[in-house]
Amino acid sequence: MKRTSAEYKSSIKPVWCAGCSEYSVLSSVQKVLAELDIPPEDIVVVSGIGCSGRFSHYLNAYSLHGTHGRALPISLGVKAARPDLTVLTVGGDGDGLGIGGGHISHAARKNVDLTYLMIDNRIYGLTKGQASPTTPLGAKTKTSPYGVYEDALAAIPIFLAYDVSFIARGNIGDVSEISELVTAAITHKGMSIVYIVSPCRTFPVEGFKETVESSEVVPADHDRTDRLKAMELAYSYSPLYTGIFYQIRKPTLGDRLRDDTDRAQAEAGGKEVTIEQILQSFA
Ligand SMILES: Cc1ncc(C[n+]2csc(CCOP(=O)(O)OP(=O)(O)O)c2C)c(N)n1
Numbered sequence: 001m002k003r004t005s006a007e008y009k010s011s012i013k014p015v016w017c018a019g020c021s022e023y024s025v026l027s028s029v030q031k032v033l034a035e036l037d038i039p040p041e042d043i044v045v046v047s048g049i050g051c052s053g054r055f056s057h058y059l060n061a062y063s064l065h066g067t068h069g070r071a072l073p074i075s076l077g078v079k080a081a082r083p084d085l086t087v088l089t090v091g092g093d094g095d096g097l098g099i100g101g102g103h104i105s106h107a108a109r110k111n112v113d114l115t116y117l118m119i120d121n122r123i124y125g126l127t128k129g130q131a132s133p134t135t136p137l138g139a140k141t142k143t144s145p146y147g148v149y150e151d152a153l154a155a156i157p158i159f160l161a162y163d164v165s166f167i168a169r170g171n172i173g174d175v176s177e178i179s180e181l182v183t184a185a186i187t188h189k190g191m192s193i194v195y196i197v198s199p200c201r202t203f204p205v206e207g208f209k210e211t212v213e214s215s216e217v218v219p220a221d222h223d224r225t226d227r228l229k230a231m232e233l234a235y236s237y238s239p240l241y242t243g244i245f246y247q248i249r250k251p252t253l254g255d256r257l258r259d260d261t262d263r264a265q266a267e268a269g270g271k272e273v274t275i276e277q278i279l280q281s282f283a
Pocket residue numbers: 049050051052053068091092093094095096121123124125126127132
């Protein structure tokens with residue numbers, strides 16, 4: 001029997017502000033999971049702290065609402081232990097590019113087969129409106145009464161520099177495109193990031209309408225394996241490109257660990273090695 005989005009709704013009622021874009025992202029993900037026919041018990045969603053961090057409560061799956069900035073390393077551990085599960089990581093711009101920014105490079109080096117949804121609302125939403133790493137220069141916030149004096153981080157070029165194996169940007173103005181990107185990301189073998197531009201409604205730092213209307217899909221003839229071209233597109237702000245910037249195939253963490261396991265077993269004469277035996281070898 002065909003699955004429905006309703007199967008992926010938890011019994012917890014979301015407490016996001018009325019009109020918040022997070023509702024659209026959630027329903028898009030629920031729809032995609034139903035279409036991909038992934039049983040809820042085979043999904044693990046790990047989130048950081050923030051409005052976006054609440055995501056894990058609302059999806060009917062195994063879920064963990066972790067600590068601020070640590071959703072990615074927790075997800076990595078889950079995937080290393082249970083490569084058969086679909087792992088979704090969810091967090092905000094502060095969570096992923098501020099306190100947790102150092103984790104992306106290392107997850108990318110390992111090419112962990114997970115999907116990271118980074119929901120960029122350009123602000124610290126949960127803590128009520130402090131400037132985040134992507135708040136535009138000059139924007140007035142609770143922590144920058146005279147305007148932000150730091151340059152905003154450009155996320156996509158950072159992901160490209162780290163060689164994340166699938167990189168896409170969606171814009172909350174086009175939810176059907178977000179669904180397509182999330183589908184492509186989940187089915188990609190390796191680390192995938194879907195970066196969703198989703199300005200906060202309650203603590204706005206830029207015009208919602210202007211942001212969502214400034215988007216244009218990456219050119220149809222864009223070669224997704226061309227990292228330099230992707231970098232050029234990623235540095236365009238007008239238009240702000242959406243779609244898949246980059247996608248390559250390289251060994252995942254699972255592939256790499258499997259090679260090591262096979263080699264260790266061969267060295268042990270094909271015998272199963274227990275953790276107790278390994279510990280004993282250090283005694
Ligand atoms: C170690 C730690 N430092 C600070 C906080 C306070 N804190 C909670 S959420 C948050 C920022 C959230 O911003 P973002 O990640 O962009 O998520 P949003 O709420 O905007 O979705 C901060 C600083 C915390 N919970 N833990």
